[in-house]
Amino acid sequence: MGATEWIGAGSLAAWVWLALGQGFFWRTDVRLPARADPERWPPVAVVVPARDEAAVLPVSLPSLLAQKYPGRAEVVLVDDGSTDGTGELARELAGRGGLPLTVTEPGEPEPGWTGKLWAVRHGMALVRERGDAEYVLLTDADIAHSPDSLRELVAAARSAELDLVSQMARLRVVSFWERLIVPAFVYFFAQLYPFRWVNRPGARTAAAAGGCVLLRRAVAERAGLPDSIRHAVIDDVTLARAVRRAGGRIWLGLGDRVESVRPYAGLGTLWRMVSRSAYAQLRHNPLLLAGTVAGLALVYLAPPAALAAGLAAGSATTAALGGVAWAVMAGTYLPMLRYYGQPLWLAPLLPCTALLYLLMTVDSAVQHYRGRGAAWKGRTYGAPGAS
Structure with missing residues (x-):
């Protein structure tokens, strides 16, 4: 030969x-596990880190405020140094009704923190001060949820005794470049972290999709989250690993009720x-x-x-x-x-x-060795050891 x-x-x-x-990994049938309504719907807090998200907030935030959840729920939007009026727009949208909304600002991140996790830390601290939320839904500002999304996530967590339930949001696919690249993004992610392996109790493979993560608060505190992963650029996978190390049960699958509304019109x-x-x-x-x-x-x-x-x-x-x-x-x-x-x-x-x-x-x-590191929305992060 x-x-x-x-x-x-x-x-x-x-x-x-x-x-x-x-x-x-190539199969797309991993969806929320079998679930039934719990006898008691636990209180839930939704934490939304947001930095310069005024363009997508009019679609995503109303979908959270309109959640049909049988228990008590609230939304905390953490305005992470936005310069486009994200916080003001969120307050305006909340005036139209729905779940109660708190808009808070964390200030600039301390050394060693990525911006998103610093915002998550601030939001979770506020939830902890209020005391009674059993679950925290971490969701990105560009993610729109169907009205029953929160209900179905909590029902799945309760029914399957899961400490972390994460759905890979259906990303926007409209332009030519989105068609060419976006489905492959999810395909490659599933190849790296096969959902069936992730969902196997005690498996070594752990991952989550950061756009939609329902997290049991008690396990998050046991895992020291988010402080224990404060340097993570790929925060969702790192978070899932921390939950698994703390003895938590995790689940990851494709989403039917969560969609990203962020456009990626060009290759750049x-x-x-x-x-x-x-x-x-x-x-x-x-x-x-x-x-x-x-x-x-x-x-x-x-x-x-x-x-x-x-x-x-x-x-x-x-x-x-x-x-x-x-x-x-x-x-x-x-x-x-x-x-x-x-x-x-x-x-x-x-x-x-x-x-x-x-x-x-x-x-x-190349960008890393030029000193630019991982750059996103005006912030640059080096390797953890450099923080």
């Missing part, structure tokens, strides 16, 4: 293993969304970066390359290996495209999307 045949065979073997041995905004945290995901480790680039190349870029090389050289074996690997890859992507209501012809384009993600990851490392 020549080099191209070995590469094609290695890629096909990788895809057979991924399709069958990686927790069936999507690029920044991924690159701001990609190198942090690799623990700022150049060896992990090199391994990731090599792995992405073998798994996603080698199949079409082997097919093209085989056809050009007249090698049926190389072409077949590359073609079958590409077909398996595209097949595993189809369920995610259906979940997002996208045309299935996008599935064979997954290698192109993977190449973009590879470049975003490399760019994330």
Whole structure:
């Protein structure tokens, strides 16, 4: 066998293993577990960290204030140094009725804190002072909830005795670049953290989706949250790991009742969304970066390359290996495209999307070594050891 045949065979073997041995990550049927109404609906506080979110707040915040929750619930919006009138707009929206809303400001983050977790800390401290909330729903300012979202989350947590229930919000997919990149974002996330593995009691894999996390307050305090993860750029996954280390039971799945309303109209905004945290995901480790680039190349870029090389050289074996690997890859992507209501012809384009993600990851490392670190909304964060 020549080099191209070995590469094609290695890629096909990788895809057979991924399709069958990686927790069936490609399936999209992991939804809220079976649930029943509890005898008593516990009090819940919804904490919303918000920084310059006036553009999306008129859609997202009313959906929280309009929650049909049978128990007592309140919303705390933490205005994290916004300059676009986020806090004032939130107060205006609250005047239209619904759940009680508190708007508070935490001040600038202390050294060693990321901005979002500093805001979450302030919101959770306020909830703790008021005393009786058994659960805290952490949700981003760009997430809109259906009227029964909070009710269903709490019912699932109570019925399955879960300490953390997280739903991956359905992201906005309208523009060309959103169609090309957004479904793949969720697909890659599920590949890294297969939902079935996350939901297995005592499993090593732990993850959450930061846009929608229902958290039992007692377990959060036992885990020292959010202080114990104050430096985390990828705060949702780090939070889930802290809950699991504290003995909590976690659950993660795709959302039916939560949607992101944030638009990513151009490639630049999507690029920044991924690159701001990609190198942090690799623990700022150049060896992990090199391994990731090599792995992405073998798994996603080698199949079409082997097919093209085989056809050009007249090698049926190389072409077949590359073609079958590409077909398996595209097949595993189809369920995610259906979940997002996208045309299935996008599935064979997954290698192109993977190449973009590879470049975003490399760019994330370059920005880190240039001293820019993970940058978001005017703040830059270095590696935890530099804080």
